[in-house]
Amino acid sequence: MMTPTPSAAQLAARMQHVAMSPTIKGTIAAEKLRREGVDVVDLGAGEPDFPTPSHICEAGHAAINAQRTKYTANMGTLDLRQAVAARYRTDYGVEYAPDEIVITAGGKQALYHAAIGLFGPGDDVITHAPGWPTIAEQIKLAGAKPVIVQTRAEQGFVPTAELLLGALTPNTRGIVINSPGNPTGALLSEADARLIAAEAARRGLWVVLDLCYERLIYGGVPHNLPGIFGEVLRDRLVLAGSSSKAYAMTGWRLGWAVGPKAFASGANALQSHTTSNASSISQYAAVAALNGPQQCVTDMLTVYQQRRDQVLEWLAEEPRFRCAVPQGAFYVFPDIGDFLSPGGLRTSLEFSDALLAEEHVVTTPGEAFDAPGFVRLSYATSLERLREGLTRLIRFARKHS
Ligand SMILES: Cc1ncc(COP(=O)(O)O)c(C=O)c1O
Numbered sequence: 001m002m003t004p005t006p007s008a009a010q011l012a013a014r015m016q017h018v019a020m021s022p023t024i025k026g027t028i029a030a031e032k033l034r035r036e037g038v039d040v041v042d043l044g045a046g047e048p049d050f051p052t053p054s055h056i057c058e059a060g061h062a063a064i065n066a067q068r069t070k071y072t073a074n075m076g077t078l079d080l081r082q083a084v085a086a087r088y089r090t091d092y093g094v095e096y097a098p099d100e101i102v103i104t105a106g107g108k109q110a111l112y113h114a115a116i117g118l119f120g121p122g123d124d125v126i127t128h129a130p131g132w133p134t135i136a137e138q139i140k141l142a143g144a145k146p147v148i149v150q151t152r153a154e155q156g157f158v159p160t161a162e163l164l165l166g167a168l169t170p171n172t173r174g175i176v177i178n179s180p181g182n183p184t185g186a187l188l189s190e191a192d193a194r195l196i197a198a199e200a201a202r203r204g205l206w207v208v209l210d211l212c213y214e215r216l217i218y219g220g221v222p223h224n225l226p227g228i229f230g231e232v233l234r235d236r237l238v239l240a241g242s243s244s245k246a247y248a249m250t251g252w253r254l255g256w257a258v259g260p261k262a263f264a265s266g267a268n269a270l271q272s273h274t275t276s277n278a279s280s281i282s283q284y285a286a287v288a289a290l291n292g293p294q295q296c297v298t299d300m301l302t303v304y305q306q307r308r309d310q311v312l313e314w315l316a317e318e319p320r321f322r323c324a325v326p327q328g329a330f331y332v333f334p335d336i337g338d339f340l341s342p343g344g345l346r347t348s349l350e351f352s353d354a355l356l357a358e359e360h361v362v363t364t365p366g367e368a369f370d371a372p373g374f375v376r377l378s379y380a381t382s383l384e385r386l387r388e389g390l391t392r393l394i395r396f397a398r399k400h401s
Contacts, residue, residue: 017140021133021368026352030362041389043377044362046182048248048330050303052285053296056247059288063281072277075268076103076256080283083290084241084256091214092226102257102267103286105278107212107242110257112138113267114176114208114238119144123173128159130333130371132182135210144173148370153335156324157184161195168199174206179225180213183333183369183376185326187221193228201232208238212255215246215297217328218305226258235260243282245329246297247289252282304330307379307386314390318397330380333366337373339397348372354400359392 008016026044034040051057063069075081081098088094104110115138119125123144127135128151136146149167151157164175175196179188188196200207209225217223229237242255255278257267277283311332315321320338336351345351352365352375366374377393379386 014141014143018137019133026356026362026364029353029356033356033360038360040356040360040362041385041392042362042381043379043386043389043393044364045378045380047250047380048245048300049380049382050248050300052248052252053289055292055296056249056285056289060252060281060285063284068280068284070280072280072283074272074277075099075264076101076277077280077283077287080287080290081256083287084258087290088226088239088258092224092230094226094230096258097261100258100261100264102264102271103278103283104255104257104267104271105253105275106244107210107240107255108134109271109275109278110238110240110242110255110267111135111176111208111210112141113257113270114206114240114259114263115139115142115144116270117263117266118142118174118206118208118238122171124169124171125174125176126164126167126172127176128164128178128181130157130181130184130366130369130374132178132210133368133370135176135178136370139176145171147172150370151184151186153322153324153374156327157181157186157333158192159186159188161192161199164196165199168203172203172205174208175200176208176210177225178210178212179223180217180326180328182213182329183331183364183366183371183374184324185329185331185333186324187217187223187327188225190222190224190228193225197229197232200229200236204236206236206238207233208240210240212240212242213245213329214241216301216304216330218301218308219327221327223328238263243286243289247286248300249282249285249289252279252285254278254282254286304379307383308332310383311377311379311386311390314387314394317390318394320397320401330378332377332379333371333374334377335373336375336397339401340373345400348375351375351400355393355396359396361389361392361396363393
């Protein structure tokens with residue numbers, strides 16, 4: 001007898017609440033067009049277009065050639081945990097011991113350890129939107145309730161202390177902040193970080209900082225969040241970092257969670273029963289990334305900044321795209337509200353779908369980030385493709401207005 005295929009309702013209760021990212025549909029449609037030979041301009045990418053720098057690749061090759069292809073310590077090699085500690089000491093002046101660091105399969109797993117390890121049923125956890133959807137989904141998977149604060153376009157989507165602290169409830173157990181933010185490129189200011197840190201310390205709250213874009217900040221804006229939060233909240237602070245964006249290593253799946261020893265031990269135990277150690281080869285490559293020359297990071301940042309400035313200039317050719325100036329990461333997030341109407345394109349989701357169908361440009365609709373009425377354009381692609389994409393986008397928007 002055939003076993004019937006289970007419906008979603010037969011899965012565990014937690015699965016009823018976890019949603020696949022709405023970006024996937026667009027990615028599949030774009031892939032289909034590409035296979036048909038269509039010239040698609042992809043402004044959807046959430047990853048650097050640069051190759052992984054050669055000295056990092058060489059370290060990966062050397063690890064394979066030396067047969068460093070076996071399990072490592074579950075929490076990561078000592079060399080890599082020391083390299084993470086050294087990086088944070090150099091960049092922020094903070095001190096962490098290797099047993100306060102767990103090497104993970106990307107920043108995403110570090111954030112998952114934080115969600116599962118710190119939050120549970122009955123807890124409210126404050127975070128901000130427009131935001132990267134995984135943060136709220138992970139909080140839900142932990143059984144806790146995400147309390148999502150809407151940041152304001154006219155304030156550059158900055159997650160301010162006023163907004164975040166204004167969402168405190170008696171059940172608040174933690175605050176998760178992504179800065180620089182995806183999709184907005186907004187930065188939490190150091191002054192606001194101080195206010196949040198002081199209040200969190202007073203109330204005994206956990207603060208989780210998603211620092212995956214920490215090396216991609218323009219104009220040298222001071223952003224020592226580990227130092228500021230660590231000063232008053234070290235025993236309740238978790239940092240989630242990653243080699244993905246800074247070193248163009250998204251496919252290597254390598255990140256880290258940094259926090260007090262009890263948290264790191266818990267995350268280590270959790271990881272020992274799920275994925276075990278992050279890829280040994282990626283760990284050797286990441287040592288080269290963190291300890292090696294940092295000029296590659298600076299060089300990529302310079303190019304991203306040129307692209308950001310250029311994209312903002314091109315976007316301004318059509319003033320109805322209203323766009324805050326992102327301070328970090330590699331996205332712009334314009335308001336496309338002026339091109340939406342009840343009789344035409346009604347939502348940013350419809351806008352993105354029609355833009356792909358008519359002009360073959362991939363964008364990510366604001367709905368993916370809890371921000372309908374906006375679209376995310378990634379500038380992790382060449383200036384030439386950006387010019388082509390922006391030309392098509394403007395032509396499309398004018399046609400539909
Ligand atoms: C805001 C944010 N945090 C964390 C991550 C995790 O990246 P990874 O798991 O590749 O380190 C991403 C990736 O897109 C992101 O956008």
